[in-house]
Amino acid sequence: MLSRVANSIYWMNRYIERVENYSRYISVNINLSYDLPGIFSEKWSPLVAATGDKDLYLSLYESDTKENIIEFMTFDLKNPNSVYSSLSYARENARTIREILPKEVWEHLNGFYLNFKDFAKQPNREIHDITLFYENLKEECQLFFGMLEATMSRNEGYYFGTLGRYIERADKTSRFLDIAYFNYSNTKVKKIVDPNDLLVWAAVLKSVSAFNMYRQQYKSLNQESIIDFLIKERDFPRAICYSIKKAEYSLYRISGARPQDSYTNSAEKAISQLKHEIDFTEISDIIKFGLHEYLNEFQTKNNNIDDEVFKVYFDSELK
Template identity: 40%
Template sequence: MLSRVASSVYWLSRYVERAENVARFIDVNYNLTLGESDSFGDQWAPLVYTTGDQIPYEERYGAPNRDNVLKFLLFDEENPNSILSCVSYARENARTIREIIPTVVWEQLNQFYFMVRSAARTPATLDQPQEFCERVRLASHMLVGATEATMSHGEAWHFSRVGRLIERGDKTSRIVDVQYYILLPDARDVGTALDVVRWSALLRSASALAMYRRQYGKITPDRVADFLILDTYFPRAMHFCLRKAQESLRCITGSTAGTFLNLAEQRMGLLCSTMDYTSVEDIIQQGLHQYIDGFQNQLNSVGEAIHEDFFTTSQQAGNQGQIQTQSASQNSQSQIS
């Protein structure tokens, strides 16, 4: 497979997953604040921190408030992590590999793109974003389903899965970190009804509430952290995502368990092994924010190694700067119209 094709498949999946997760963050936060812009103003700022775009946001909009945060994360074409930008980048990557992806995948992505474009031209979307966020999630699920059902599970499919799962693991880590580190305004709220509501919102943002209830029942912070970080059966848990991404890397390179043939496999194996032998008590003792910060740095290094091992150094203009994660500025990316 050409490295250009592998890169496009990988980033197509990452951008679709990123758009879905931004929609999840917005929808849950909107429900948590009941859509208020003033009395819950401080609760909109963490959404910008979640995507790692607080600096460009502050430069353009100033202090966070409901309307500006929604505009920035939903439809701002100058924000490379907005839903509109992500879907545009995904479509452009798909356009360059039309011969690789099934027709139904291309058609579904086109419908996704035009749905977002249409919503961006409708002012009412910003007033009531829940319906739009739900449509984004469903469009993403349909696209993933079409890929799973109609694309041969060869190298291209594995690159697609690696991209999707690395992005998903990164976003799950960010929503857990934001809840622990930013969203809880007062230590006196710990253990109260407000605290339970917040943790329930966190689980809903990962579509994890029902599965968590089935496994643990009562909502407690340490169990929520354990479920979203270390669980090996829930599809949006960080550990699950990395294990499946590691499986796909092995299928691409042909290596066996316990061995590695390149830097990406080595770094992924080290990160997975660390999680295999980590308990939630170890994480809490270290400090959850510190653990998440270290995890994200290691995941960033995995992404950089994937780029070095599999992709060419000279990419199309639409792909420039893609190896940077949300924790770094992506302003170097060219805008795709």
């Protein structure tokens, strides 16, 4: 497969996953502002801090209001990670490889982009039901991935797509945990005793659609169990461990190698090392090290995997 084509499939999937996760970020803060109006009505700045866009935000906006942050994260094309920007990039990547995508996938993504663009460009744009608006965005993204799963052959293109999707998902799940940590936590993880703590950490689970699956495994809500579930759970699709495991599987399918036979390139080495580190790190070790510090380190290593994938498969100058 041409590196250009592989790169487009990889990033198309990453950008749509990013659209869904940014919609989730905003949804969870909206719901918390309803549940804890005296505490969370003003706590919107951690969203841009956790996504790594704080410096850009501060250069464009004067205050950390709910309206400004929603505009920045959803509609602002000056923000390369906004919903609008990500959807635009995903559509452009798809346009360049239309011939290898299922017809239904291209038509859905193109329509999704055009409808969002029409709404975003309205001079007096107003979201009448903000909760429903972001739910609809999430559903459009889920429909896109459902179409890919149902209609695309399991070839190199498919595995480059799933690789991108799960690398992006692992990153964003780590940032959901970071948002909770910044928003409402002391420097140490503690047992939940305050009802406000319970609402915040329940919202973290709901933000990644994990609440019901978590309750099937744990009788009560507490920070350690939630952190354990979202980092180390091997069977929940939005957990970090599961996402890295799926990304590793996709990467090895592309090369035709097997993880049990050792790595064949630097990208495989990086992802297998990270997967084993997650497997062999106990939650007590994470808490001792510091949740925020652990998540920062994970994000750096996850980004390194992306860099190695680029060097191995996408950088034409190295070929």
